[in-house]
Amino acid sequence: MKKLFPWLGLGLLLATTAQATDPITIVAAENFYGDVAQQIAGPEVTVSSILSNPDQDPHEFEASPSVARGLSAASLVVYNGADYDPWMSDLIGALPRPERKTIVVADLIGKKTGDNPHIWYDPQTMPAFAKALAEQLSALDPAHAADYQQRLATFEKSLEPIHAKIASLKTRLAGVPVTATEPVFGYTLEALGTEVRNQAFQLAVMNGTEPSASDVAAFQDDLKNHKVKVLIYNSQASDPLADRMLSLAKEAQVPVVGATETEPPGTKFQDWVMGELDAIGKAVKE
CATH class of the missing domain: 3.40.50.1980 (Nitrogenase molybdenum iron protein domain)
Incomplete structure (x- = not known):
């Protein structure tokens, strides 16, 4: 020590x-x-x-x-x-x-x-x-x-408005396929009932290891062929592969929502989380 x-x-x-x-x-x-x-x-x-x-x-x-x-x-x-x-x-x-x-x-x-x-x-x-x-x-x-x-x-x-927002979004987003560069927002996506894809890729990026070639190919296919409705991107931690997926999502016009690991300055926890939920709701169209 x-x-x-x-x-x-x-x-x-x-x-x-x-x-x-x-x-x-x-x-x-x-x-x-x-x-x-x-x-x-x-x-x-x-x-x-x-x-x-x-x-x-x-x-x-x-x-x-x-x-x-x-x-x-x-x-x-x-x-x-x-x-x-x-x-x-x-x-x-x-x-x-x-x-x-x-x-x-x-x-x-x-x-x-x-x-x-x-x-x-x-x-x-x-x-x-x-x-x-x-x-x-x-x-x-x-x-x-x-x-x-x-x-x-x-x-x-x-916190009641947050729980109400989650319940409301779940009625629309349950079963909807989504993906992420890291599992930063994973627990909320689970609460919303979404189908979270490419989890092996996410874990590799989070742990600082190299995703397998098949995991990378599956992620790219999901984005290019619009098999997911939104990409959640960790906007606070940079990774070359994650950045590549972000660029690919933008090229394919897959909606992107940024999630941070630190509460933004000048905000309260409640407002921060509600803002993330609002962004997800707007990104995933009816």
């Missing part, structure tokens, strides 16, 4: 000087968890997010000394898990603080290494995370437990 994080001495020093009576601070690995955390925690709690740059490929992230400083003093740490952000568990292990609490979101919904890690697009994920967060905050700060529970109820209600 020292070889991976040679600057950890500073973080360890900060960790030993942090006091349990400090104000509550939350550090989230990804900004969509940070956004939801702020909605539940309210203005009195400081929330920061590590991955928040929409131009950065999350798969290429490397932790820095500033990340260690934030983690060393955090009351509560939130990260995705399912091997999406393994650097986070490494840092937590290297910066021990007995009183610090941790929420691994994948554990809340039973996802593990080998599963599609893009779980924030699963409709069940954020309700589970918000509930777990409210419980942790209530334990850390019992005097304001009622406030956390009230904000949780408000957040849960704010």
Whole structure:
């Protein structure tokens, strides 16, 4: 671990000087968890997010000394898990603080290494995370437990339009063939009941391996012969083969919808997801 994080001495020093009576601070690995955390925690709690740059490929992230400083003093740490952000568990292990609490979101919904890690697009994920967060905050700060529970109820209600939108789209999109360069939006596509094609290609791109020639040929055939109604493209992570499929889709006039792995700046989680759903609905014609 020292070889991976040679600057950890500073973080360890900060960790030993942090006091349990400090104000509550939350550090989230990804900004969509940070956004939801702020909605539940309210203005009195400081929330920061590590991955928040929409131009950065999350798969290429490397932790820095500033990340260690934030983690060393955090009351509560939130990260995705399912091997999406393994650097986070490494840092937590290297910066021990007995009183610090941790929420691994994948554990809340039973996802593990080998599963599609893009779980924030699963409709069940954020309700589970918000509930777990409210419980942790209530334990850390019992005097304001009622406030956390009230904000949780408000957040849960704010998700109702998203669930209604998914249900509405499913009546039209169930069984409709779609494809993607990566399984970023996979859980939502499942919730919509679509037939997701070229999954072996998607997994290869996500894992940084070379898709087989037959997988590439099948993907190209789907696009050229309009066997799919839309292409979902990971607009945040570049890959030569994925870019080739994007170009081919445009040439064949197959609708393309971009999906990101980081919440766009200046938006809320609810608006971000609703925007993606609206884009899918508009792309797939009646």
